Amino acid sequence: MSLKGIGTPADQARLARRKRIGQIYRIVTGIPVVLAVLLIATLVFDVTTDTVSWHVVEPDNEGVNLSFQEGFRWFGTWEHVVTQELEARGEDPAATLGDAEERRKFGLRNRVELLWSLNGQPMRWVVSNSRDDRVASYGWFEGNRMHDELLAGLEGGEQLRLNPWLDAAFFTKNASRTPLMAGLINALVGTVWVILLVILISVPIGVGSAVYLEEYAPNNWMTRFIEVNIRNLAGVPSIVYGILGLYAFVRLMNIGPVVLSASMTLALLILPVVVIASREAIKAVPPSLRQASYGLGATRWQTTSRVVLPNAVSGIVTGVILAVARAIGETAPLLMVGAAAFIPRIPDGPFATYTVIPIQIYSWVGENDPEFANVASAGIVVLLVILVALYAVAFYLRRRFERSW
């Protein structure tokens, strides 16, 4: 018998083959993991680079064209920038900005752009005329590749600009027919309103259901029916909730295509998630704590509200955050209950007409002008940043929560 291992040469050859197969298994099953991570990376990369594009423009000489050597500044309104520049030139900003009509016209005509690059010079602000003639547009990569060529090819008065679609102004403008004028403010506020109401509706009902099922429900057919029912609701496609919202809220109850209809629809949509997560959290509270409370003569509700819920709260909050993240990204059901592609005013309450970020993205994707793809990608980046923040909080809470028992 050889010192190297045991077994006949034939055995050892077989063993070597089995080992190779084992390696293949590891690699083949590892590939999907890599692919999934790659897909996310590609998606984020693609979306982010879509928010920047190169333009060759011919400035419209009838508009105001100011350019500011202000350097790198992200926040501030166009009024602020214009005021500073006009003061620096010794002119009176009030002449332009003081009069409401003049100011409106100026705002419509122009936009403040943080131009990362203008004719090869980096970083400056301009207030540019939105009617500047766009001679040509190039994606980020294409523009980079052809940069020198494009610069050389500029004809009289033309400028080469690197335009970041996702600038500070993007958050202060409403949707528009002109890509350069399009912004997210109404959708952003719409999302806040809708989600606020979603939380107000779904959390009490969801946590209440979970408390009922875990702490109160008798073990009978009714309870089992509710449980099965919740599990089934979790599998219903979101668009079906949209149909329900359209039928019940918008038409039957005649609430109309307003924030409240959207919130109720989404609240029902995430309800199963909230219930299931809350039940898990409540289940994780050790029975000994309850017994201790009952042993001190507490009633059921006292035990629930003072012992069970406080100990389950981080689990419940985690579940609610994840559910809310889902609601923020939902598009299909809101298309059914009348989220509008364009609303003239910022939503200001439960009965306002509304739009939300994903709906706005959807409508931008559907526009003919290819520059709306850039606008849509700016919206997507905003949406993803919000969601990633929520997920980060949820994961953090979950980790802490797991450790506590």
Place this chain on the structure above:
Amino acid sequence: MASQAVPKDHVTVRTDPIPAGEAVVTLENLSLWYGDFQALHDVSLTVPKNQVTALIGASGCGKSTLLRCVNRMNDLVPSVRVEGQLSYEGVNLYDGAVDPVEVRRRVGMVFQKPNPFPKSVYENVAFGPRLHGYAGDMDALVEKSLKGAALWDEVQDKLKQSGLGLSGGQQQRLCIARAMATDPDVILMDEPTSALDPIATDRIEELIHEIKKDYTVIIVTHNMQQAGRVSDRTAFMHLGVLIEEGPTEQIFTNPQHEMTERYISGRFG
């Protein structure tokens, strides 16, 4: 009763030591750590061929750990570190060139709780041989193994049925048959009857008696009567240290070490 500390320099008391020529498995100064916790301290033991060696000792003293060293089952625990030598037929099993897969084929194992696969009786037995590319007549091998485990008469009509459908004792004999089917030299048994009723236990004990003409058996038990009934030699462990080993009769009637005596007379553990 407080468990008694073992002196660091304890030397295992040996009666009638086994000459090296008759050994199948030899442990030399084997130590094992789970992370920072040392579970085995310099254990040296010689296991004779075609005999039954019993490991006894209080719960948590390292019997299972020692047993699992012999087929390198401990490799599955990520934090394990082993020092010393464990040789099988003269080959150090903890040599880097030895694949645990080959070790386990030659050193079979039967667990505390019967754990047949959720497959048919036949497939349970054929599992090992299939892995190792058995080229002969599988039906015959299955029959031979089941007969070897004294199970054939009871299951010959149920070969296609799930192994989980058998009684607990039958399941454990199925696991023994399954271990035999890879044609091992050594079979390790970790408290194989602790989950069984007395009648099933009797049958397993009888079986152990029969199979020792073909296999070397190492059995962990904390049932001292069982050790007395089935084993030829007995090793007594305490807190990871091998206190004493020798012929079973000797250990039970005339233990040399005071701890051994107290353990077998039921005064601690």
Place this chain on the structure above:
Amino acid sequence: MTQNAKTLARAAGLHKSGTRNVGERVIGIVLFLAASVSIVTTAAVILALSAETISFFADPAVSIVEFLTAREWTPLFPESQRYFGISPLVIGTLMVTFVALIVGLPLGLGSAIYLSEFANPQTRRSVMSVLEVLAGIPTVVLGYFALFFVTPILRDIVPGLNLFNPLSAGLVMGFMILPTISSISVDSMQAVPRALREAAYGLGASKHEVVAKVVVPAALSGIVASFILAMSRAIGETMIVTLAAGQKPTFTFDLRETIATMTSFIVQAAKGDQPAGSLASQSLYAVGATLFLMTFALNLVSQQIVQRFGERYE
């Protein structure tokens, strides 16, 4: 309790407090009402779908036979060109689902095996979080990605591929269902008891053999259930198909054609703001009912598989 006993109990301070008791009961009832919202929701879904669907079929212009057999679906067209055969929508849905499953099943199962069996716990944890994030990407974003990133690449590879096509939508959807398959399958593989794995290792199995011959077979019910659930997800998914597969009901099995699915039709019909009670509006509910039945059936099957064939280990 007799009057006497009551008095005694009160005297001893042991009487049931009236207000406390009523308060407890009210809370119990309120909580029960919260729990019954889910039942009301289900009832409302069924009511909404069936009421309008019944009106749809009650209309003399529509027949169930036509609905099931005709090969054209044009309910939003003027009356003279209207056809009500749902098959183009169902086929469109199934084509996208098919592509999604071709992509998602192997990737989902493969990643589940890797995460459950080969990855160390720390890798498993972080990758599972990444997969959760993948599952949380809004589908409108995935639709954008399919349309603006995947489709242009595919158009360079696949000749004759339309701008809107089920191939690209299905491909991206495959990644959407990957986390569903993966997380459920990982759970069911992790539930396979250690004793079974050890039995196999004890017979000289190497890791991949334990995985292939013991763990995966023992976890099969969970894995199959995850497949079916993923299929149901794919069928009900709306935004990816609406954006990337098109809204033109076509009776075709060609993955390069522009098609419509049940879900994308529903969106199209709702956006057009059809007057309530019109056939066009009712057709939306009929398609919704069909979609609901399909996904509901799949979800039930998936739950049944887990309940009936799931190995139970102590």
